[in-house]
Amino acid sequence: MSKIRIVTDSTADIPLSVRQELIIEMVPLKIHFGSEEYLDAVTLQSDQFYEKLRTSTHFPRTSQPSPAEFLDLYRKLLEGPDTEIISIHLSSALSGTYQSALLASTMLEEDEGKVHVVDSRSASYGIGALVVAAAKAAMEGQSTEQILQLVRSMRENFYIYFLVDTLEFLQKGGRIGKASALFGSLLNIKPILSIDAEGEVAAIEKVRGHKKAIARILELLAADLAGGGIHTLHIAHANNLEGAEQLREVILQHFAVQHADYIALGPVIGAHAGPGTIAAFVSKV
CATH class of the missing domain: 3.40.50.10170 (Rossmann fold)
Incomplete structure (x- = not known):
């Protein structure tokens, strides 16, 4: 060792x-539903968390x-x-x-x-x-x-782009950061978010519709990679494997990727991003 x-x-x-x-x-x-406390990825796993999120009367808190x-x-x-x-x-x-x-x-x-x-x-x-x-x-x-x-x-040399179904979870969890300007958006506006150099959640832009948001992520990645390929691609999702699969396939069609895999967003991250979120974590060659 x-x-x-x-x-x-x-x-x-x-x-x-x-x-x-x-x-x-x-x-x-730790993650809390009312008076109930769980250890992230120890006593509460991703699938259990999203089921509890669906049925609980309490909004999850983290510590x-x-x-x-x-x-x-x-x-x-x-x-x-x-x-x-x-x-x-x-x-x-x-x-x-x-x-x-x-x-x-x-x-x-x-x-x-x-x-x-x-x-x-x-x-x-x-x-x-x-x-x-x-x-x-x-x-x-x-x-x-x-x-x-x-x-x-x-x-x-790492790039992150993610799409959330709603900004409600980031806002209630106090992690909205520089994406707060996206509130009051029209129906079907999909915010493309990232994490900036200071480590804060930041809005990249607002796009109408899921397909256009995915297409814009491809454009952003192309600019980031400047003609190069992707060393590792991890597609993460919050109880949304179908959306993750779609994002993965589109990226694989447009870039040379050495390694690709899926990641489930765990309870604490899921509590702030919200169910339905999909994300691309990209390390360039």
Whole structure:
């Protein structure tokens, strides 16, 4: 096992099988329906969440892990000789999760400097792609600085576009960010959203109709990629596999893609994006 351990949080939406294969540690956020509390991706999985969302009379709320939860995990991992930790988390503009992890790292007086906390400036598989790449690099024997440089480079060459059925969930969850100007839109207007360089939800533009929105995402990707291909494509969805399949097929028809896969948006991300959301997470060659 590598002496560099990789830690993330549940909003990275990394499948359990991948986390197990790459020995990625995960600290869950919490999700609340009224007085009921669940651990994201631990005691509440995606399919269970969307069913509960459909039937519950309560709007879901989410909360971040405490510094103590990160501290307990860091101490456990640092029991190994010469161990270092790279901890990659949900955008600090969207949650206090990064700050909790950072605070925990400062409480390790006897292991000062051994935990490197990274703000992904992203969400869902925008985090997950960085974490998976870091874990693979650690297994290959790369150094801490090499892995951190890889993460920084990927973060600057990563593109996210997503379509939501409604802005209600982002607004009620307080994550509307720079997309607030989209309120009051006419019927059938589909907002194309992204996450900007500061890690905030941002509106790209409003398009009338689903097909036109998909076509516009293709145009935006073409400009981003500047004639190049796609190294990895992850299509994510919030209980909308049909929409995800449509988006995947259209992208595959227009770009050379080395690797493509599906990701289910987990409970915490789904609570803010809302059911029906589809998203493209793109890392260029």
